[in-house]
């Protein structure tokens with residue numbers, strides 16, 4: 044078992060495990076939004092799980108590093124926090140901050156991270172970009188809120204893993220990227236009601252079951 | 256391969272080559288004049304198709320015997336359509352004519368081909384040194400260029416494999432097949448070849464890694480996505496000499512042990528797609544690609560994949576996803592494609608130019624290649640030089656030539672007596688350098704040190720009438736549109752950068768905007784997942800570093816020094832220059848902002864003016880009375896005489 048040093052503390056990790064997972068399991072919190080333990084090739088897209096590794100000039104995403112014996116890691120340097128705060132502020136700048144009316148209130152990953160990173164939830168109004176339409180009702184059983192979604196892709200991943208083929212996918216590009224449902228009309232209500240995994244995995248309340 | 260096999264291979268190659276020779280000789284009639292026309296996209300855009308048709312018609316009408324020979328880009332895009340006429344009976348050396356319109360084509364047939372008068376006033380230069388006409392080799396443009404990749408471009412017909420064979424093509428592949436694969440890798444390593452697609456990574460090392468990777472199947476991909484705005488080197492090379500690229504791919508495949516090749520070309524390059532498809536088919540028919548190449552046991556098939564033109568698909572992991580049929584979204588590296596690429600197979604991805612350097616290296620040896628360019632960046636650099644230069648176009652120069660030599664000697668400097676302001680190298684990922692850097696040698700490391708980058712070879716030269724803040728805005732608009740949307744920094748961060756630049760160029764910037772641009776830029780560089788996001792802020796960072804006074808002028812004085820940003824400029828008419836009674840500018844104004852003053856001169860109503868600049872064009876050059884100023888309040892007050900209906904109101 045590889046032994047690594049994190050913030051001066053020596054920990055043992057399972058070989059083949061990601062650095063992010065190894066730290067989380069030992070109770071060392073590293074902000075993360077797009078990672079699930081089961082992923083073999085994590086998307087590394089949220090850009091929050093930065094850490095510094097001795098010998099590397101810039102912070103790296105911990106979900107992309109496989110633990111190796113002797114790694115010396117710091118999770119809370121100022122360079123790391125700087126990047127994490129910026130990433131979170133960027134996510135908040137496209138987020139419809141209306142916590143009172145959001146089902147994810149008090150269990151929202153963004154709220155947790157804002158607290159952890161000491162980032163105020165409200166950006167100046169000139170710096171917020173919200174998208175139209177604000178609600179997508181095309182799916183028979185799910186409602187999607189683009190202005191809550193952080194595009195972590197977890198919903199796509201769980202649907203894909205569970206059903207072999209995901210009925211959710213990314214659509215459009217760049218700044219306009221959203222989650223979309225192709226062929227969703229053929230989806231059997233019962234199957235979705237029984238599953239609900241995407242809505243459960245969503246860290247921010249962007250996917251909500253219509254029936255629920 | 257055994258010695259006997261080497262003999263057999265040589266014999267096979269010899270036979271293919273001789274047959275090509277015979278076909279060519281049967282096809283060409285040495286006695287009749289030969290008219291060579293450049294027909295790459297640059298030529299066609301300038302009217303080469305019409306030129307060619309006119310030549311054909313004129314030859315037929317006047318019953319003149321001559322052969323028309325179409326080639327790719329000769330490398331003088333500023334002079335297109337370009338025609339070279341070799342008329343042996345006239346006693347002149349082959350002559351290079353520029354801007355050959357249909358009219359000129361007719362004239363050349365009549366006067367030169369029939370009457371033997373080469374029309375001296377239309378000659379650009381002779382192709383060979385001679386007593387009568389100055390030769391192009393004496394011009395800076397020609398004598399400073401060194402051609403490795405483009406050596407055959409403009410000399411051979413890209414649609415005929417015979418042309419390539421006759422000019423020595425595919426002998427590098429024949430030679431490589433007689434070498435041990437590790438010796439091919441070693442030769443490329445010794446040559447010091449670095450990737451021409453952007454980052455300048457050692458090609459030899461990449462191949463060595465791919466060779467070492469254990470796998471039954473390996474892939475070679477030629478990256479011809481070429482997404483930088485203003486860059487068109489790769490397209491031109493494919494349109495002018497596709498076989499050199501195919502040959503480079505086959506040598507690479509042999510070296511690393513691959514049997515499949517893919518050329519990733521954007522679908523917006525229809526001519527390149529057509530020419531490349533034809534080239535692959537011809538090579539397969541001749542046994543130069545496909546199964547049992549040159550009757551050996553080496554198999555290598557190349558397929559063409561048409562991308563739909565996303566910039567991010569030029570990034571290697573994005574490209575692999577795109578070929579696999581997914582969204583073109585980059586993935587975290589490592590694993591690098593050489594270890595885990597297309598469908599998990601070890602994959603070498605090289606740029607068109609990198610691959611085109613390979614056959615000459617194998618053929619002429621690595622020391623020959625090293626003798627060109629600099630120690631750390633051997634070989635040549637190819638740039639498409641565009642913008643405010645006299646001779647825009649493709650140039651191939653040895654690495655180490657300075658920016659000044661390239662822009663002022665080879666490309667003829669800045670037109671219209673304007674001053675040089677900046678040069679943007681490396682497109683949207685690159686940087687913007689000021690005059691103080693003109694003596695920087697062009698090589699991978701010097702450009703990176705200066706804050707720009709070699710990129711894939713786009714170079715935009717800008718004169719004093721340029722606003723660098725506006726240029727940054729333009730590039731950010733591009734990258735923001737081309738961001739794939741996967742990762743937070745690039746997807747949202749570039750949008751904020753663009754937003755700030757937009758308000759600066761509108762004169763609505765806020766005090767801390769420069770600081771915010773810089774801070775956010777640095778975070779985006781460090782935080783983004785792929786090269787697109789990591790380099791997107793470069794135009795901003797370099798332009799703030801080198802042209803801070805331009806940004807300050809916008810922010811603090813509401814002034815655009817380049818007189819570009821519309822909200823910050825105004826037009827007025829200089830009454831000392833305006834000619835009494837002249838009405839040239841009146842009709843051109845779309846909003847009727849031009850009025851007649853009490854002295855029968857003209858004035859511009861600032862309320863109505865939309866700053867289109869039409870009046871500048873309309874004002875006759877002998878008066879040249881329309882002035883542009885920034886900030887707008889510098890406009891001298893010129894009363895608009897009360898109009899009849901206003902008079903009634905009053």
Ligand SMILES: Cc1cc2nc3c(=O)[nH]c(=O)nc-3n(C[C@H](O)[C@H](O)[C@H](O)COP(=O)(O)O)c2cc1C
Nearest residue numbers: 450451452478481482569570571605606609786787
């Ligand atoms: C956003 C982005 C766009 C790119 N576009 C191209 C391109 O159009 N052509 C190219 O050859 N390389 C491009 N690259 C570089 C490739 O990822 C890769 O490094 C290159 O093809 C490797 O070939 P080389 O070693 O021969 O340079 C791009 C990289 C990024 C990050």
Ligand code: SF4
Nearest residue numbers: 192193195196198245
């Ligand atoms: S809907 Fe939820 S789970 Fe899906 S990408 Fe958006 S935030 Fe992630």
Ligand code: SF4
Nearest residue numbers: 739741742745785788
């Ligand atoms: S940096 Fe931009 S282009 Fe690259 S993965 Fe992130 S969003 Fe996509």
Ligand code: FES
Nearest residue numbers: 087089090092106
């Ligand atoms: S958790 Fe590593 S980038 Fe999202």
